[in-house]
Amino acid sequence: MGFMEKSKYQQAIQSFTQAIEVNPENTDAYLQRGRAEKESKEYEKAIADFTKALELDQTEASAYSGRGNAYECIQDYDRAIEDYTSVIELVPDDxxxxxxxxxxxxxxxxxxxxxxxxxxxxxxxxxxxxxxxxxxxxxxxxxxxxxxxxxxxxxxxxxxxxxxxxxxxDYTYSYLRRGTASYEFVLYGDKLAQKKLEEEGADEESKKDKFTKDPAECKAQWEQEFKEMEEAERKEKERVQLLNNAIADFKTILTFDPNDIEAYNHRCKVYEMLGDEENVKLDKNKILELEVQLAKDLRR
Missing domain, CATH: 1.25.40.10 (Tetratricopeptide repeat domain)
Incomplete structure (x- = not known):
C-alpha cells in the first residue's frame, strides 16, 4: 500500500472517529471506520469496529461480511466461516x-x-x-x-x-491458473503413465511365459498392441496441445503486462518441457533483465 493510499484511509478513520464521538451509537460510522481500518491492514481494530456495529444492529449483514474478511486476513478461518454463514442466513441470495x-x-x-x-x-x-x-x-x-x-x-x-x-x-489471474493447470496436467499425467509402464514392464516376463502361437490369440495380442499405440499417439497429441495452450495463456498475460516476471517463469518452464531451447534462452534472458531492473528499483 502506497503512502498516499494509506494516508487516505487514515483521514477516513479520523473522520469516522469524530462521527462516533458525536454519536457513540452511530452504527454506520463504526461500519465505515472498520472498512477503512481493514484496508489499512489494522485487522484487529477493524474486527472490534465491525463487532460494535453488530452490537448496535445484529441484522447488519455487511458488518458480518467485513468482519469475516478481516478474520480471513489474520487466518482465523473458523470465525470467518461463521460470519459468512451469518451473512447467508440474513441474505440467502448473496x-x-x-x-x-x-x-x-x-x-x-x-x-x-x-x-x-x-x-x-x-x-x-x-x-x-x-x-x-x-x-x-x-x-x-x-x-x-x-x-x-x-x-x-x-x-x-x-x-x-x-x-x-x-x-x-482481461482477468489475467485466470489465464495464469489455466496455463499452470495445463502443464501440471501434463506432468501429473506423465507420472501416471510412467507408473503404468513400470507395472507393465514388471509383468513382461510372465506374459512371455504364457505366450502361445495360437493364431487367434496372436491376433488378439496384435490388436491390443495396436490400440495401445493409438492411445499413446492420442496422449502425445493431447500433451503437446496442453503445453501449447499453456504458452498461449502466458503470452496473453504478457500482452496485458509485458513485464510480468511470473508469466515468463511459467512459460520458460513449458518451453523446457517442449525442448524448445531457443525460447528457453530468450525467456531466461528476459527474466534476468527484469530481475536486474527490479533490484535497481528497490535500491532507489
Missing amino acids: DHAYNMRGNARQARRITGLKLKNAEFASVISDFTKSIELNPYNFYAYNNRGNAYFDRKDFRSAIEDYSQAIQIKV
Whole structure:
C-alpha cells in the first residue's frame, strides 16, 4: 500500500472517529471506520469496529461480511466461516457470501494436504451456489477451479478457469491458473503413465511365459498392441496441445503486462518441457533483465 493510499484511509478513520464521538451509537460510522481500518491492514481494530456495529444492529449483514474478511486476513478461518454463514442466513441470495465462505473453507486446509472429501464437497457446493445465484461471478468460477486444481482434477479446473475468462477476458489471474493447470496436467499425467509402464514392464516376463502361437490369440495380442499405440499417439497429441495452450495463456498475460516476471517463469518452464531451447534462452534472458531492473528499483 502506497503512502498516499494509506494516508487516505487514515483521514477516513479520523473522520469516522469524530462521527462516533458525536454519536457513540452511530452504527454506520463504526461500519465505515472498520472498512477503512481493514484496508489499512489494522485487522484487529477493524474486527472490534465491525463487532460494535453488530452490537448496535445484529441484522447488519455487511458488518458480518467485513468482519469475516478481516478474520480471513489474520487466518482465523473458523470465525470467518461463521460470519459468512451469518451473512447467508440474513441474505440467502448473496452470491458474494457463498464465494467468500468457499474461499475460507478452502484456505482452512493444512498446507500441503488435501481437504477431506466432506470438506471438499462443502467448498465446491459454496462456489457452485455462488455461480447459480450469479452466473457472471467470475471470481467463483476461478476459485472453484482452484479447488479442483488442488485435488489434481485439472480438466475440471481448466473448464472453470475458461468460464472465468469468458466472463472477464482481461482477468489475467485466470489465464495464469489455466496455463499452470495445463502443464501440471501434463506432468501429473506423465507420472501416471510412467507408473503404468513400470507395472507393465514388471509383468513382461510372465506374459512371455504364457505366450502361445495360437493364431487367434496372436491376433488378439496384435490388436491390443495396436490400440495401445493409438492411445499413446492420442496422449502425445493431447500433451503437446496442453503445453501449447499453456504458452498461449502466458503470452496473453504478457500482452496485458509485458513485464510480468511470473508469466515468463511459467512459460520458460513449458518451453523446457517442449525442448524448445531457443525460447528457453530468450525467456531466461528476459527474466534476468527484469530481475536486474527490479533490484535497481528497490535500491532507489
